[in-house]
Amino acid sequence: MALNYSDRDTLLPKLYPRVTEAIRKYLLYVAGGGGTPSPERLAWAESNMKNIAQYAHEVLPWLASETAFIDGGTSITDAEIQSRVETILNEQYLPA
Secondary structure: OOOOHHHHHHHHHHHHHHHHHHHHHHHHHHHOOOOOOOHHHHHHHHHOHHHHHHHHHHHHHHHHOOHHHHHHHHHOOHHHHHHHHHHHHHHHOOOO
């Protein structure tokens, strides 16, 4: 199933606050030493705490392009959002 533009316009704003919290939670986890981050990841997490809103806008399209999230709509669980947000941040944004 694919989202049409109208559906996407409806879904993304509803997911934005949840994605923002998932990003905040993960950055705090990394900045607190969770997962034994490299010095580069630690510095990145600490320095980007003020950029959470920007990252939420950048991560949302990744979520909206996945069938599991499209099919779930706003009924996607927080755990599913958290897991996918962490994967996206690790693969696309955080340094090695």
